[in-house]
Amino acid sequence: xxxxxxxYLLYEYIDxxxxxxxxxxxxxxxxxCLNCRSTLEDLKEYKKLVRQMQPAKAPVALxxxxxxxxQEKTISKQEFKMPGWLKIAAAAMIIGFLYLLTPDNYFxxxxxxxxxxxxxxxxxxxxxxxxxxxxGVDIRIQYLNKLVNAYGGKVISTKQKKxxxxxxxxxxxxxxxxxxxxxxAFNARKPLYKLPEKLPFSFRKMVKIVVFFEKRRYLSxxxxxxNYDDIVMYFSSGRYQNHWFVALNDKMGNFLKPVLVEMNxxxxxxxxxxxxxxxxxxxxxxDDLLLIQTEKDSSGVWxxxxxxxxxxxxxxxxxxxxxxxxxxxxxxxxxxGDFNNDGYDDIGLRxxxxxxxxxxxxxxxxxxxxxxxxxxxxxxxxGEYLTxxGDFNNDGFSDxxxxxxxxxxxxxxxxxxxxxxxxxEQLKPLRFHERSGRYIGVKQVxxxxxxxDGYDDILAIYGDEITTGSCFISLNSxxxxxxxxxxxxxxxxxxxxxx
Amino acid sequence: xxxxxxxxxxxxxxxxxxxxGELMRKYKDRVFNFxxxxxxxxxxxxxxxxxxxxxxxxxxxxxRFEAKFSTWLYRIMINSCKNMKRxxxxxxxxxxxxxxxxxxxxxxxxxxxxxxxxxxINEELGRAIREAIQTLKGSQKMVLIMSDIDGxxxxxxxxxxxxxxxxxxxxxxxxxxxxxxxxxxxNIT
Numbered sequence: 001x002x003x004x005x006x007x008y009l010l011y012e013y014i015d016x017x018x019x020x021x022x023x024x025x026x027x028x029x030x031x032x033c034l035n036c037r038s039t040l041e042d043l044k045e046y047k048k049l050v051r052q053m054q055p056a057k058a059p060v061a062l063x064x065x066x067x068x069x070x071q072e073k074t075i076s077k078q079e080f081k082m083p084g085w086l087k088i089a090a091a092a093m094i095i096g097f098l099y100l101l102t103p104d105n106y107f108x109x110x111x112x113x114x115x116x117x118x119x120x121x122x123x124x125x126x127x128x129x130x131x132x133x134x135x136g137v138d139i140r141i142q143y144l145n146k147l148v149n150a151y152g153g154k155v156i157s158t159k160q161k162k163x164x165x166x167x168x169x170x171x172x173x174x175x176x177x178x179x180x181x182x183x184x185a186f187n188a189r190k191p192l193y194k195l196p197e198k199l200p201f202s203f204r205k206m207v208k209i210v211v212f213f214e215k216r217r218y219l220s221x222x223x224x225x226x227n228y229d230d231i232v233m234y235f236s237s238g239r240y241q242n243h244w245f246v247a248l249n250d251k252m253g254n255f256l257k258p259v260l261v262e263m264n265x266x267x268x269x270x271x272x273x274x275x276x277x278x279x280x281x282x283x284x285x286x287d288d289l290l291l292i293q294t295e296k297d298s299s300g301v302w303x304x305x306x307x308x309x310x311x312x313x314x315x316x317x318x319x320x321x322x323x324x325x326x327x328x329x330x331x332x333x334x335x336x337g338d339f340n341n342d343g344y345d346d347i348g349l350r351x352x353x354x355x356x357x358x359x360x361x362x363x364x365x366x367x368x369x370x371x372x373x374x375x376x377x378x379x380x381x382x383g384e385y386l387t388x389x390g391d392f393n394n395d396g397f398s399d400x401x402x403x404x405x406x407x408x409x410x411x412x413x414x415x416x417x418x419x420x421x422x423x424x425e426q427l428k429p430l431r432f433h434e435r436s437g438r439y440i441g442v443k444q445v446x447x448x449x450x451x452x453d454g455y456d457d458i459l460a461i462y463g464d465e466i467t468t469g470s471c472f473i474s475l476n477s478x479x480x481x482x483x484x485x486x487x488x489x490x491x492x493x494x495x496x497x498x499x
Numbered sequence: 500x501x502x503x504x505x506x507x508x509x510x511x512x513x514x515x516x517x518x519x520g521e522l523m524r525k526y527k528d529r530v531f532n533f534x535x536x537x538x539x540x541x542x543x544x545x546x547x548x549x550x551x552x553x554x555x556x557x558x559x560x561x562x563r564f565e566a567k568f569s570t571w572l573y574r575i576m577i578n579s580c581k582n583m584k585r586x587x588x589x590x591x592x593x594x595x596x597x598x599x600x601x602x603x604x605x606x607x608x609x610x611x612x613x614x615x616x617x618x619x620i621n622e623e624l625g626r627a628i629r630e631a632i633q634t635l636k637g638s639q640k641m642v643l644i645m646s647d648i649d650g651x652x653x654x655x656x657x658x659x660x661x662x663x664x665x666x667x668x669x670x671x672x673x674x675x676x677x678x679x680x681x682x683x684x685x686n687i688t
Contacts, residue, residue, distance in 0.1 A: 008672040039676065046679035050647050053625050058531035059545050063523055066552045067516070073553070227585045283637045285585045340661055343581060343637045362638060396578045421661060454582065 220446035221278030221287035229448030257491025262312030279336035279345035337389035337398025390447025390456030643674040
């Protein structure tokens with residue numbers, strides 16, 4: 001046996017956990033090896049020191065602190081059932097309305113403007129806003145009634161403009177405890193139905209549109225290691241070909257203006273055609289870029305640009321797989337996630353017939369692929385669909401989801417939870433908020449933790465590779481459900497625009 | 500049925516805070532010690548321990564007795580420590596608060612029957628070992644703390660981390676060699 005083999009057995013030897021044969025070999029080796037004898041002494045010393053070490057005691061106030069936080073949380077949960085950015089929106093709305101505290105613990109809200117109320121989603125194309133239902137009742141009032149009832153309140157009176165028959169605003173009463181929740185629900189006034197499936201080119205103020213008809217790809221990941229996922233975009237054609245941009249998460253529900261990312265590419269990897277994913281392959285919490293170059297034989301060569309922690313990306317190096325075989329075929333779709341919760345992101349591939357996961361060996365390379373089985377059960381998953389992965393239940397293990405994008409089975413979203421040992425649970429529908437759209441026709445979906453709560457949310461981008469997409473986020477409600485979507489901005493712009 | 504299971508069932512059935520309190524009292528030192536070894540800074544460990552028990556409170560109703568409670572708790576601990584380490588809060592603190600003659604040592608001096616000198620020596624030793632542990636990579640660090648500091652068996656560590664026992668052993672061997680070397684280089688005896 002050589003030193004390299006011996007030294008890893010020495011602690012077991014001290015503990016007398018080696019077999020007789022190993023013991024004999026170790027002792028023979030130690031007789032003639034000064035280095036290993038010295039290592040043995042170091043380990044003995046280490047063992048002694050660790051035993052001497054007194055375990056630290058928890059702070060005395062710990063229990064009190066825990067219980068008081070639990071109590072606070074229980075109270076605030078009843079009042080604030082929404083993320084921080086929504087609280088601000090709700091607070092702004094509260095200021096916008098006049099309210100009176102009535103003696104019986106109800107808020108009276110006057111001037112509840114009807115124009116802010118979203119109508120039910122219609123599948124028709126275009127931003128059709130239907131004000132009357134078949135029976136001639138303003139469906140916004142029906143909706144408002146529903147919403148008010150849901151929060152235990154009631155509509156007291158309505159006011160109409162004198163000249164018109166349309167109702168202008170209403171007065172409602174909402175229980176005090178439910179007020180904030182109601183305000184947030186009411187304020188969610190960016191209904192998805194307003195968006196056409198493909199965005200027109202003439203929109204909003206954009207000073208300089210330089211990147212309009214060029215092919216681009218979006219990705220998402222935590223580029224600055226702050227626990228909030230950011231958006232990355234790169235161009236595969238045109239003037240900005242091979243340029244990478246990142247829009248950092250502003251932690252308030254939106255993103256900062258995109259900035260160019262410094263790529264260290266002396267080898268010229270970026271000049272060739274590639275597919276890309278983002279993953280934290282070295283467990284340093286800063287996500288890295290993985291590029292896959294497709295070879296003529298449909299196999300792929302993988303490269304990683306490691307994130308240099310706010311100093312751009314390091315020079316690329318090739319990523320290896322155990323028993324290097326064809327681990328990529330041009331039609332397969334790569335995705336990433338930490339499927340075994342070791343902090344190192346793994347790679348998944350959806351090939352024509354199966355899902356394969358390559359576990360990160362924690363040294364920057366990957367083991368051979370394991371075919372995973374996702375039981376579709378009673379759900380029939382047909383047609384074309386996207387595979388995505390993310391940790392939707394905050395257990396540290398990435399789950400796998402499917403989203404259909406054919407119109408005949410539009411709206412299907414399924415999730416298979418990773419039950420923590422790479423055994424995936426039976427597929428079940430991913431629940432969305434009852435008023436949420438299903439991002440029909442959207443082909444770019446990026447799960448990620450956009451509000452830093454540990455539960456992955458959905459980011460969907462409308463439009464295709466050429467149109468400038470409009471980005472929506474639907475936050476994970478932490479209760480097996482995806483919430484209402486809202487349109488995000490990039491430093492104030494609704495589109496990922498660079499100047 | 501063991502005491503843990505009694506307390507958990509009582510909490511699951513009625514939300515009994517006393518039962519939860521007993522669980523917390525039993526595990527708090529172990530959890531805190533783990534966090535301190537993993538995160539190094541006293542305040543971070545305190546925050547993280549609180550967060551772990553709050554998570555435990557919020558999720559205990561989902562515990563289905565399929566695994567040992569301590570294994571389950573360990574998973575929460577590991578996730579919380581990792582999250583804490585990822586948070587900006589953590590890195591900021593790391594820079595500002597370099598010296599850490601923590602409340603713990605003073606408290607210990609007050610509460611402990613040992614002489615203050617001995618407590619300080621122990622504190623020094625603890626700090627030196629924790630410092631050395633910080634040089635380890637994520638999973639090596641985790642495995643070393645579980646095994647050598649908290650005294651978990653290989654089998655249990657394998658269950659918690661989903662590593663094979665062989666992997667646990669090899670990670671441990673590497674981690675021990677590295678920490679032993681660092682302690683030697685610092686002349687800690």
